[in-house]
Amino acid sequence: MKKLYIPLLAVIFFVSESIFVSISGQVFSTDYILVPRFLFMFLVFLVAYSNIRVALIYSVIIGFIFDVTYTEIWGIYLFALPLITYMMKKAMTVLQNNIFTLSLLSIVSVIVIEFVSYFMNSILGFVSMTFQEYTTIRLLPTLLLNTIVIVVLAYPLKKVMIKYVNVDSQDRMFGKKV
Amino acid sequence: MPQFFLNKKLILLLISIIVLVALIGFSLRDKENVSWPEQFVKDTTGFVQQIFHTPAQFITNVIEDLRDLQNTYEENEKLKARLDEYVSINTEVQELRKENQELREILKKTDDLGDYAAIQATIIGRNPDRWQETIIINKGSLHGIEKNMAVITSKGLIGKIKSSNQFTSSVQLISTLDPKNRISALIQGEENVYGLIEGYDDETKMLLLKKIPYDVEIEVGGNVITSGLGGVFPKELPIGTVEDVVVDQYGLTQTAYVKPYADLYDISNVIVVYPSYDKKEATADLKDTDNEEAGL
Numbered sequence: 454m455k456k457l458y459i460p461l462l463a464v465i466f467f468v469s470e471s472i473f474v475s476i477s478g479q480v481f482s483t484d485y486i487l488v489p490r491f492l493f494m495f496l497v498f499l500v501a502y503s504n505i506r507v508a509l510i511y512s513v514i515i516g517f518i519f520d521v522t523y524t525e526i527w528g529i530y531l532f533a534l535p536l537i538t539y540m541m542k543k544a545m546t547v548l549q550n551n552i553f554t555l556s557l558l559s560i561v562s563v564i565v566i567e568f569v570s571y572f573m574n575s576i577l578g579f580v581s582m583t584f585q586e587y588t589t590i591r592l593l594p595t596l597l598l599n600t601i602v603i604v605v606l607a608y609p610l611k612k613v614m615i616k617y618v619n620v621d622s623q624d625r626m627f628g629k630k631v
Numbered sequence: 632m633p634q635f636f637l638n639k640k641l642i643l644l645l646i647s648i649i650v651l652v653a654l655i656g657f658s659l660r661d662k663e664n665v666s667w668p669e670q671f672v673k674d675t676t677g678f679v680q681q682i683f684h685t686p687a688q689f690i691t692n693v694i695e696d697l698r699d700l701q702n703t704y705e706e707n708e709k710l711k712a713r714l715d716e717y718v719s720i721n722t723e724v725q726e727l728r729k730e731n732q733e734l735r736e737i738l739k740k741t742d743d744l745g746d747y748a749a750i751q752a753t754i755i756g757r758n759p760d761r762w763q764e765t766i767i768i769n770k771g772s773l774h775g776i777e778k779n780m781a782v783i784t785s786k787g788l789i790g791k792i793k794s795s796n797q798f799t800s801s802v803q804l805i806s807t808l809d810p811k812n813r814i815s816a817l818i819q820g821e822e823n824v825y826g827l828i829e830g831y832d833d834e835t836k837m838l839l840l841k842k843i844p845y846d847v848e849i850e851v852g853g854n855v856i857t858s859g860l861g862g863v864f865p866k867e868l869p870i871g872t873v874e875d876v877v878v879d880q881y882g883l884t885q886t887a888y889v890k891p892y893a894d895l896y897d898i899s900n901v902i903v904v905y906p907s908y909d910k911k912e913a914t915a916d917l918k919d920t921d922n923e924e925a926g927l
Contacts, residue, residue: 467676468683470759475684475766476691478896484836489759520658521669522676523758523765525794525801528654530760532647574762577659581808582833590833591761 458617459499463511466495467518485594492519493562494603494610496534497541501555502614505542512538526577533569537562552611556603563599567592661811663778670796674771677799680756681769688753688899747865748907750774753900755799764804766790768901771798779863780905787869787892788814788857792903805838805870806831806895815861816840816870818887819854822847826887828870837874840887847885849876855889865906 473489492515500508516534520527541558548554571587574580582590665673752774756767770776772795780792782802791812793803803812805828814828818840826843840855853873859866875888 464679468680471680471756472684472687474759475754475757476687479691479899480694482896486761488761518672518676521672524760524763526655527658528651532651570760578810579762579808
């Protein structure tokens, strides 16, 4: 039973993004484009509290399902998610390991995915915004939204990860089981 | 040079970039049907989404109801004022409808581009990566939904079916920037003005109605509806109102900015519509009578 908690958490994070977008328009209206990138918090914390192999498998599966269900262009997220997960792992080996740096890394990964998706979509011709418009209408509000959510969720997420991720303790990067 | 090929990570990166480009090219091609593994993945995620979306929608509805209660009194006053107007319009519509039917019977014209059949659906998800605005609805090909059907809300047109699976389908909203996405539309007036809805302006949040001849005058505030000439969408679905008209850069055509009636962000229930007349029957009829008479 305990083994199911982390996949369930992945499903909740996956669905919460879509629910946020469809519901937020009904509750309030805004001129800015707010993009929920909650999955990246999950991935960054997963890298930190489990090992890189598990996190890469998760990111490939999530990226594939994301592409098939939402964008219908296969490849962007299938490619970007494992790449960002790998980059975050590299960054964690250099940086000091605590919950603050993890939150910061989540936000950095949001910036990276935003730029990657802007770049790919403008190549494919789905973007009409200039870079200036993009930063003011989309990038900054998105960062603000994700920062607020990470501040709220960081501590509970850490607790859940420490409790339910079961890997060999030498594989784990930090946050040893107590 | 040999060192370069020994670098395993670099080789892996290069190979994955090649695979990425191939995959994108593969998925961008124009496909008639969605393959069954893809349908299976989409239906499964759709099922999970519905489980989570239903309670979330319920809570949102409660919040919206509470907010509506705040200005019930003012709204009631306004609606009462409109009620008298409504009665007179209603009688007029009934009269016109009757007359229309009689005239049709005289002409023996039974099929109409404006006739459509409808399927009700509820939204269960929306693309979080908001470059392409796509929503997912809880009806699929088992319920009779096919690619390219028009999707409306009670206020007006919002998009078309991008792909249909067994139990769910994706809807491409009209605000998506897709060069393949064109809708034949007309501006109502003393003389109807025809054009094509192509593209969306993110800053002003308006649709672009292009390819209007340069010499026609367009009234700002005119109603824009679908023309039904594309053969895919039914006629007379409301789209929006004209807000601004500009001449394009070569001066050969005009472009109208159209403000959509439907709120493209506040969507919870949608209606999928399709022309109800049988196209094959209509053309078969033509062959038998008209062509023979013309000696063809």
